[in-house]
Amino acid sequence: MEEMQVNRMPLIGDRAPSFKAVTTQGEINFPEDYKGKWVILFSHPADFTPVCTTEFMTFASMAEEFKQLNTELVGVSVDSLYAHIAWLRKIQELEWNGKKNIEVKFPLIEDIRMEVANKYGMVQPGQSNTQAVRAVFVIDPDAKVRTILYYPLSTGRNFDEIKRIVIALQKADKDGVATPADWRPGDDVIVPTAGSCGTAKERMENQNEDQYCLDWFMCFRKEKK
Numbered sequence: 001m002e003e004m005q006v007n008r009m010p011l012i013g014d015r016a017p018s019f020k021a022v023t024t025q026g027e028i029n030f031p032e033d034y035k036g037k038w039v040i041l042f043s044h045p046a047d048f049t050p051v052c053t054t055e056f057m058t059f060a061s062m063a064e065e066f067k068q069l070n071t072e073l074v075g076v077s078v079d080s081l082y083a084h085i086a087w088l089r090k091i092q093e094l095e096w097n098g099k100k101n102i103e104v105k106f107p108l109i110e111d112i113r114m115e116v117a118n119k120y121g122m123v124q125p126g127q128s129n130t131q132a133v134r135a136v137f138v139i140d141p142d143a144k145v146r147t148i149l150y151y152p153l154s155t156g157r158n159f160d161e162i163k164r165i166v167i168a169l170q171k172a173d174k175d176g177v178a179t180p181a182d183w184r185p186g187d188d189v190i191v192p193t194a195g196s197c198g199t200a201k202e203r204m205e206n207q208n209e210d211q212y213c214l215d216w217f218m219c220f221r222k223e224k225k
Contacts (some may be wrong), residue, residue, distance in 0.1 A: 009121025012148060016041070016139045017119040023107035024075075024084050030074070031143040038071040038166060039139040042157075043122040043132035046143035047079045051156045055134075056088075057096055060104045070141075071166055073142050076109035076116050077132055084108045122152075140166060142172075177221065188220045 008018055016031045016039075030037065042059075044052040059073060066073060079087075088104045109116055114132075118125045122132035134151035147165050151157050169181045177189040191211065194200035200216035213219040 002038070002153070004013055010119075010137070010148075014145050016143045016145055019116050019119060020118060021076075021109045021111065022081055023109045024081065024088060025105070027105040028074070028107055028109075031139060034139075035143070036141045037066045038069065038141060038170070039074060040066065040071060040074065040162065040166070041120070041139060042139040043076045043117060045131040045134070045153050046077060047083045048090070051154070052077075053087075053094065054096060055156055055159075056091055056104055057099045057102045058086065058095070059090075060102045060106070062159055063124070065104055066162065066166070069163070069166055073106035075106065076111050078111050078114050078117060079113055080111040081138060084110060100202075102129075104108050109156065110138075119159045125130050136162060138162075138169065140169070140180065178199055180220075186223055188222050191219045193217050193222050 018030060018032070018200055020027065020029050030041075042073070045184055046052060056075070060076075065075060075101065077084075088108065091102055091104060094100070094102070107208070111117055111132075116156055117132045120137060122133065122134060122135045124133050130154070134157055136147070136149040136151075136157065137145055137146035140146050148168050149157070149162070164184065166184060167185055171185075171189065172178060175189065177191055180190055183189070194203055194216055203211075203213050204216055209222070211219060211221050
């Protein structure tokens, strides 16, 4: 019996593993085809299942919001291409939570041999040997993994949080800042911790309208509303 090759799953900061695959939008060469873009690569356990259906309806309804963030969506499961096509056609007929006539235009990867799922650690025996868990990989324009999320089979994902993560990562990259707990666009951001006693002293003594410190190691920059 042929043994399945087990790959070390990528970690945050690693280059996204490369692969070529057949999808509902044609063949892709990943991540090369997405150079210069952010990508959300996400897996789901199976087509024609209720939780996955609500997730795809939600993601597809938000696709334009992600495009405005220079972010592309790519789905993957171990189902066949024909199962994918039939399922996506069925989704267009459904209505749920105010969503209807939903057309999934982003690519959904056929991964019958679980090659992609294994490269990304999406198959976890504690949950299932034959299905991918609900994994999310946020990959930046340089093809580096920036965020990894895992959800159990029974729990649908929070897509507002996934979008918030993308915005926060882009903010951090652009402005060289960090974002505090529960940060939302427009909220104050955290400036890098002082790297010397002199800088710490200066920050504490020279606070202004744009920047304030709770202590020498914890300074915030006010964002314009």
